[in-house]
Amino acid sequence: MAVAAVLICTLSFQVTAVDPVEIKSRINFNNFTDQFSAEWYAYDKQDGSGAKLRVTLRIKNLSTKDWIIGNNDGVWLGIGLGNTVMRGTDVVMCTYRFSGYAVSDIFACTDRYASAWNEPVIDGTQNVDDISSQRLFNEVMKLGELAAIFDRSLTTTDTEADFKFSAGSSIDAVWAWGFITSGNVQYHGNQATNRDSFNMRISSMRSSAKQLIGNLYAIIGASLLLISATFI
Numbered sequence: 324m325a326v327a328a329v330l331i332c333t334l335s336f337q338v339t340a341v342d343p344v345e346i347k348s349r350i351n352f353n354n355f356t357d358q359f360s361a362e363w364y365a366y367d368k369q370d371g372s373g374a375k376l377r378v379t380l381r382i383k384n385l386s387t388k389d390w391i392i393g394n395n396d397g398v399w400l401g402i403g404l405g406n407t408v409m410r411g412t413d414v415v416m417c418t419y420r421f422s423g424y425a426v427s428d429i430f431a432c433t434d435r436y437a438s439a440w441n442e443p444v445i446d447g448t449q450n451v452d453d454i455s456s457q458r459l460f461n462e463v464m465k466l467g468e469l470a471a472i473f474d475r476s477l478t479t480t481d482t483e484a485d486f487k488f489s490a491g492s493s494i495d496a497v498w499a500w501g502f503i504t505s506g507n508v509q510y511h512g513n514q515a516t517n518r519d520s521f522n523m524r525i526s527s528m529r530s531s532a533k534q535l536i537g538n539l540y541a542i543i544g545a546s547l548l549l550i551s552a553t554f555i
């Protein structure tokens with residue numbers, strides 16, 4: 324029996340070690356305008372990589388009629404964390420440079436800081452990871468729907484330029500978007516249509532019941548197998 328108990332402990336440990344339980348918040352979203360929206364959730368794989376915010380910035384019904392192939396034209400989408408105005412704000416900016424309707428161009432998202440009412444400067448330490456890009460073009464109508472998906476750690480070691488926050492809270496935030504023309508990021512322009520502040524609610528993280536029950540079944544199953552093996 325002692326051998327069985329040791330084996331049970333070893334197996335239970337292995338199940339937990341191989342399959343750490345991911346915790347996750349619900350998805351919240353905000354439709355800033357008819358065109359620009361964001362969806363986000365917090366998650367932690369609990370494997371030591373830390374809690375992260377997964378953000379999708381989405382622009383719809385975007386006119387691409389002025390984009391010239393090879394001219395470095397495109398669009399930028401931005402979000403700022405921890406402030407109701409741009410200046411003095413931790414910013415993530417995603418740029419999309421167009422090289423054709425059939426080309427799989429991707430967004431490049433960068434960790435920045437807006438110290439002035441200017442294009443935010445890229446931080447020395449990057450704490451933003453590109454996850455993926457989505458694009459859907461109507462070449463005849465010259466319209467596009469594009470999305471940039473990125474991760475940002477909830478807390479980083481960059482105390483100068485990064486805002487720290489936690490799941491289960493609401494933070495002040497700002498959004499903006501604009502065009503890129505001949506490689507240059509253009510001013511976002513008007514409030515309401517191209518920039519504003521919003522309240523960003525980040526829900527608490529929970530483990531999904533499915534994963535917990537799955538692990539529990541694996542442990543019970545392994546234990547039962549061992550117990551019956553001991554008695555045979």
Ligand SMILES: *[C@@H]1O[C@H](CO)[C@@H](O)[C@H](O)[C@H]1NC(C)=O
Pocket residue numbers: 352353354357360381
């Ligand atoms: C708001 O955004 C969501 C997600 O992008 C979308 O499914 C929904 O249709 C939008 N609602 C309105 C009123 O635009």
Ligand SMILES: *[C@@H]1O[C@H](CO)[C@@H](O)[C@H](O)[C@H]1NC(C)=O
Pocket residue numbers: 357384386
């Ligand atoms: C797309 O934008 C144009 C103006 O650029 C507007 O007239 C049209 O109603 C918009 N379409 C949708 C589906 O929002």
